[in-house]
Amino acid sequence: MSRAFDVVAIRKEFPILSRQVNGKPLVYLDxxxxxQKPDAVIDAIANQCRTSYANVHRGIHTLxxxxxxAYEAGREAARDFLNAQSVANIIFTKGATEGINLVAxxxxxxxxAGEEIVLSVMEHxxxxxPWHFLRERHGAVLRWVGLNDDGSLDMDAMRAAxxxxxxxxxxxxxxxxxxxxNDVAEVGRLAHAAxxxxxxxxxxxxxxxxxxxxxxxxxxxxFSGHKLYGPTGIGILCGTDEALAxxxxxxxxxxxxxxxxxxxxTYNEAPHKFEAGTPPILEAIGLGAAIRWFQQFEPSxxxxxxxxxxxxxxxxxxxxxGLTVHGEAPGKGSVLAFSLQGTHPHDLAQILDRYGVAIxxxxxxxxxxxxxxxxxxTARASFGIYNTEAEVDIFIDALExxxxxxx
Numbered sequence: 001m002s003r004a005f006d007v008v009a010i011r012k013e014f015p016i017l018s019r020q021v022n023g024k025p026l027v028y029l030d031x032x033x034x035x036q037k038p039d040a041v042i043d044a045i046a047n048q049c050r051t052s053y054a055n056v057h058r059g060i061h062t063l064x065x066x067x068x069x070a071y072e073a074g075r076e077a078a079r080d081f082l083n084a085q086s087v088a089n090i091i092f093t094k095g096a097t098e099g100i101n102l103v104a105x106x107x108x109x110x111x112x113a114g115e116e117i118v119l120s121v122m123e124h125x126x127x128x129x130p131w132h133f134l135r136e137r138h139g140a141v142l143r144w145v146g147l148n149d150d151g152s153l154d155m156d157a158m159r160a161a162x163x164x165x166x167x168x169x170x171x172x173x174x175x176x177x178x179x180x181x182n183d184v185a186e187v188g189r190l191a192h193a194a195x196x197x198x199x200x201x202x203x204x205x206x207x208x209x210x211x212x213x214x215x216x217x218x219x220x221x222x223f224s225g226h227k228l229y230g231p232t233g234i235g236i237l238c239g240t241d242e243a244l245a246x247x248x249x250x251x252x253x254x255x256x257x258x259x260x261x262x263x264x265x266t267y268n269e270a271p272h273k274f275e276a277g278t279p280p281i282l283e284a285i286g287l288g289a290a291i292r293w294f295q296q297f298e299p300s301x302x303x304x305x306x307x308x309x310x311x312x313x314x315x316x317x318x319x320x321x322g323l324t325v326h327g328e329a330p331g332k333g334s335v336l337a338f339s340l341q342g343t344h345p346h347d348l349a350q351i352l353d354r355y356g357v358a359i360x361x362x363x364x365x366x367x368x369x370x371x372x373x374x375x376x377x378t379a380r381a382s383f384g385i386y387n388t389e390a391e392v393d394i395f396i397d398a399l400e401x402x403x404x405x406x407x
Contacts, residue, residue: 005301011386013038024356027391032176032204032335032382033360034226037290041230044289045282056281057255057272071281074288075271078236081291082221083212089244091237091271092284096203097126099222099237100170102274103199104130106247111167113139118161118169118191120145120153121372122178125365127170127201141165147372151178151327159190166196173205173221177364177380178327179310179335181209188217197243203227207384208306208333210299219243225283229385230290234283237274244270251276294385302385306334309383309392316396320403326373334383337364343406345379351402357395 011017014036019026028036048070054063056071078090093099117131117140134140143161146154153171162169169191174181188198199220202211206223213221220243225234239247249256249267253276258266267273313336317323322341340348345361352359360380363370370376381395 002298002301003296005297005305007305007386007388010038011388013040014386015039015042017386021356021358022354024354025394027355027357027387027394029381029383029387029391029395030358030360031207031384031387032227032364032380034232035207035229035384036386037231038229038293040293041286041290045231045286048282048285053282055278067281070285070288071279074284074286074291077288077291078238081206081211081295082236082238083214084238085214085241088270089238089240091239091274092279093222093235093237094233094280095226095235096201096222096224096237097235099220099235100126100199100201101130102237102250103168103220103239103247104134105250107134107168108138109248111138111140114141114165115167116141116143116163116165118143118145118158118166118196120158120171120182121147121368122151122153122175122180122366123170123172123368124176124201124203125367127172127199128368131168131170140167144368147178147180148329150329151175151180151332152329153180153182155183155186158187162190162194162196164194166191166194168197168199170199170201172201172203173211174202174208174333174335175327175366175369176204176335177337177366177369177378178329179204179332179337180327180329181205181331181333184218185216188219192217204333204335208303213238225287225290228287228290229294231283231286234280234287236287239270244273247274249273249276253277255279297385305385306383306387309387309389310334310336312389312392313381313383313396316392317399320400322403322407326375326378335380336382337378337380339375339378340403340407343403345377347406348379348399348402351405352395352398355394355398355401357398359395 052066056068191198197219200218202223221238226232256276326337349361
């Protein structure tokens with residue numbers, strides 16, 4: 001049974017939200033960069049350390065078995081969260097960045113000069129730089145797909161970009177700057193029709209949307225734990241059976257092998273084939289706790305709450321002269337990137353911090369998108385499950401004061 005959505009009760013489960021910053025109550029609106037952690041996650045990690053910690057899979061003693069069970073419960077939680085077919089499809093990584101690097105590395109031995117990787121200009125650097133490695137080292141060609149005026153993906157350009165030379169289409173499910181939600185299922189159909197694979201960066205979408213990897217039809221889906229109210233240093237790479245069978249191991253060491261001799265090795269089965277060395281045990285346990293905590297709530301309730309906050313902020317910004325909102329695509333998520341004429345986003349963020357309001361300022365690891373927008377940086381407020389309408393009002397008031405100081 002789902003838990004009733006009560007933001008007041010939810011906030012009480014996040015200890016950090018009770019603190020003050022510069023003498024003001026903390027208003028944390030930097031959730032797209034990293035979210036705060038509830039007691040359920042903090043306690044899961046701390047209790048594991050206190051009561052039953054050992055290395056996983058390799059021991060037969062009680063503590064190892066207990067820790068392995070808790071660790072693998074995190075994998076099952078991720079499988080359920082994504083509706084993956086099997087836990088064998090779920091690979092623990094240290095984050096989405098490592099997951100994308102793993103996939104890019106697995107292509108390195110098979111991609112040929114002139115073969116193409118299709119990207120959109122809204123991608124995070126984590127979904128750009130690994131593909132540049134293939135361009136630099138193996139002669140791959142990067143093909144870029146632009147955006148419409150409202151920040152939505154130009155699907156006509158996507159159709160034109162995918163062709164017989166396409167090996168991979170790497171696309172964000174939801175932009176970390178614009179909040180645009182892409183039709184990744186349609187992108188996947190286009191790519192598969194051309195014989196290409198599809199990787200979806202789900203770092204933002206996993207927090208704000210219901211994700212069903214089987215319905216999306218993607219070959220790879222990645223997300224990071226720290227944006228999903230979980231710990232840092234942990235992420236999920238979900239691959240189909242076919243994609244995992246084709247992929248080569250990313251790193252070598254313990255756990256990922258079946259046998260080792262002086263003249264040959266054989267590999268373990270997926271997912272362990274891709275998890276060399278001692279894994280992020282406590283982090284995986286914490287991620288499992290975060291997912292189970294998050295799944296108490298109806299996704300529609302969380303989405304409605306966050307969209308209400310976004311719309312309240314968006315409407316309030318309409319009255320501020322010289323302010324431009326970047327990204328107005330229909331159905332976008334609760335990420336609000338904006339520029340204020342005559343001011344630098346860093347100055348805005350610094351002044352807002354005086355009022356206890358935490359926002360992000362910079363290029364958000366999306367420099368090609370900044371070039372497309374014609375700016376060097378933007379300010380960004382991003383809303384999460386624990387934010388309130390009162391906090392939106394504090395943010396707008398602080399922004400008005402900052403404008404008065406800077407313009």
